[in-house]
Amino acid sequence: MEVFLKSISALNDETRVLILRFIDVNGECCVCDLQASLEMIQSRLSRHLKILKDAGFLRVERKGTWAYYSIRAPLDRFRSEALEEIRYLSVELPPLKKSSETGGCKI
Amino acid sequence: MEVFLKSISALNDETRVLILRFIDVNGECCVCDLQASLEMIQSRLSRHLKILKDAGFLRVERKGTWAYYSIRAPLDRFRSEALEEIRYLSVELPPLKKSSETGGCKI
DNA sequence: TTACAATATCAATATATGTTGATTTATGGA
DNA sequence: TCCATAAATCAACATATATTGATATTGTAA
Numbered sequence: 001m002e003v004f005l006k007s008i009s010a011l012n013d014e015t016r017v018l019i020l021r022f023i024d025v026n027g028e029c030c031v032c033d034l035q036a037s038l039e040m041i042q043s044r045l046s047r048h049l050k051i052l053k054d055a056g057f058l059r060v061e062r063k064g065t066w067a068y069y070s071i072r073a074p075l076d077r078f079r080s081e082a083l084e085e086i087r088y089l090s091v092e093l094p095p096l097k098k099s100s101e102t103g104g105c106k107i
Numbered sequence: 108m109e110v111f112l113k114s115i116s117a118l119n120d121e122t123r124v125l126i127l128r129f130i131d132v133n134g135e136c137c138v139c140d141l142q143a144s145l146e147m148i149q150s151r152l153s154r155h156l157k158i159l160k161d162a163g164f165l166r167v168e169r170k171g172t173w174a175y176y177s178i179r180a181p182l183d184r185f186r187s188e189a190l191e192e193i194r195y196l197s198v199e200l201p202p203l204k205k206s207s208e209t210g211g212c213k214i
Numbered sequence: 215t216t217a218c219a220a221t222a223t224c225a226a227t228a229t230a231t232g233t234t235g236a237t238t239t240a241t242g243g244a
Numbered sequence: 245t246c247c248a249t250a251a252a253t254c255a256a257c258a259t260a261t262a263t264t265g266a267t268a269t270t271g272t273a274a
Contacts, residue, residue, distance in 0.1 A: 169251095
């Protein structure tokens, strides 16, 4: 029950659904890319990324001071179905801004 | 997005997951059966049933003063997967008390 | 070591959601 | 009609969660 509710409550927020979808579409992103692309302040983004990671949807890989988030693989059946459902939502997704490649973050 | 989040937020509560599972296992139940079986006060139960109904998981059929709730059929793919997931949770399910058959409700 | 950048966490506040007891609505019977 | 029962809704309160700005942590380079 706990694990199920953890997955569910992680999905129970429009911001996090957007983040999941964005990473699903664009692949691995570092936090500052997400900040730039989704126009969210850092503490807010960091919080939601942590919730999605703890619920088993995302994984993090640290490279120096950067943290790269991607969809965790493999996802179990239910999380996979949830992600599939999110793929079919009509969401206006902002374009990816690769701030980390075009001259560093400094956001 | 709205519809998806409505489904998710309906599932985002241990009480409602229990109610869903209980009705899934026992079939159609009236509110006073649920009250007796799950030991919940009426207003609390009624609230959660409404949320599950509005989210598309349950349907109601009124028979006189009684309201009978059952799993809505057919469920769409995602709701169906969610229900399937709930079937595999290790939940201690109280036995059904058919108060409505054994001499009326009067709870 | 010091400084700085990226990220994580904390504290305060605002908003949403759950619980309860009281009230209201709807239905059926005397 | 009047009353009783089942169920829904309301109001007050408690708890949980999101947002923000500030602070702490971590890693890198001078």
